Amino acid sequence: MSKLSIIIPLYNKEKDIKKTLTSVIDQSFKDFEIIIIDDGSTDSSEEVVKSVNDQRILLYSKKNEGVSKTRNFGVEKATTNFIVFLDADDYWHPFHLDNLNSLITKFPNQSWYAVAYEKKRNEKLTVPMNSPIMKLGESWQGEISNFFENSLIDCLAWTSAVCMTKDFFKSLNGFDIAITHGAGEDTDLWLRAALQAPLAFSNLVSARHNLDGSNRISNTPTLKRNYMNLEKYEKDALLDPYLKKYLDLNRYSFAIQHKLANDKISFKRYLKNIDSKNLNKKQHFLLKQNKTTLRLLINFQAFIEKNGFRLSSFK
Secondary structure (H helix, E strand, O other): OOOEEEEEEEOOOOOOHHHHHHHHHOOOOOOEEEEEEEEOOOOOHHHHHHOOOOOOEEEEEEOOOOHHHHHHHHHHHOOOOEEEEOOOOOEEOOOHHHHHHHHHHHOOOOOEEEEEEEEEEEOOEEEEOOOHHHHHOOOOEEEEOOOOOOOOOOOOOOHHHEEEEHHHHHHOOOOOOOOOOOOOHHHHHHHHHHOOOOEEEEEEEEEEEEOOOOOOHHHOOHHHOOOOOHHHHHHHHOOOHHHHHHHHHHHHHHHHHHHHOOOHHHHHHHHHOOOHHHOOHHHHHHHOOOHHHHHHHHHHHHHHHHOOOOOOOOO
């Protein structure tokens, strides 16, 4: 039996899946199975996968049910106790699974693991994740006692850089299928995981988040998405100011999205529950802008980033 099960949800990614799958096959660590679940693709995604000759690939097809249910389905098919997630348009450096496996070996009693990642925003701009923990250097590995303190700019956990034991994943009831279209499915799972167990983390960047991939679910119109319920974590936030700030930064992001969608009721609901001390000056400024101004600022940000410079309201 393999040591790792790699779960790849697939939906209309014919332009990306070959490169992603190649990055898996090219791993220096070879002891894994690849479980690909086609979630009702209407393009040639399945044909691209079938063109790759590797006996470790297990391809399942089902009707379109969304990424959460698809990932959960993949975990059920896994034959190992170590579940590694990968989205169909992301990329692993050849040492990624070695990076994760070194964490598993060093911290065998932990329930979940993650490694540092980089964000590719376009062909000219790829930047490493931003977290205080990165100041310890790329060779650092350790257990994170406060997940939220280190996730206020970029979250320590990102789907294509995370590994969980199957038992732990199932104890959390997996991804919440009520959340849809990239409206917090991942964030919600990391929240529940962090409240249950420490995260074993490696500062070595070995995964790439391709934010310029095709057919991204995060591009789904706001009003067609079912957002995660941040309020259910408020009781825990009373005991942890970093968790409260983490929740408020997500509320800020959701508020901006709903203002842009002209959903004034939802915007005010998110705004109402934010502790103003948890936002910086940029974020306060943006919340006060009208929809037209926000659009202009977003377009300006995109222009700057296309020229190789990063702008963010989170720092």
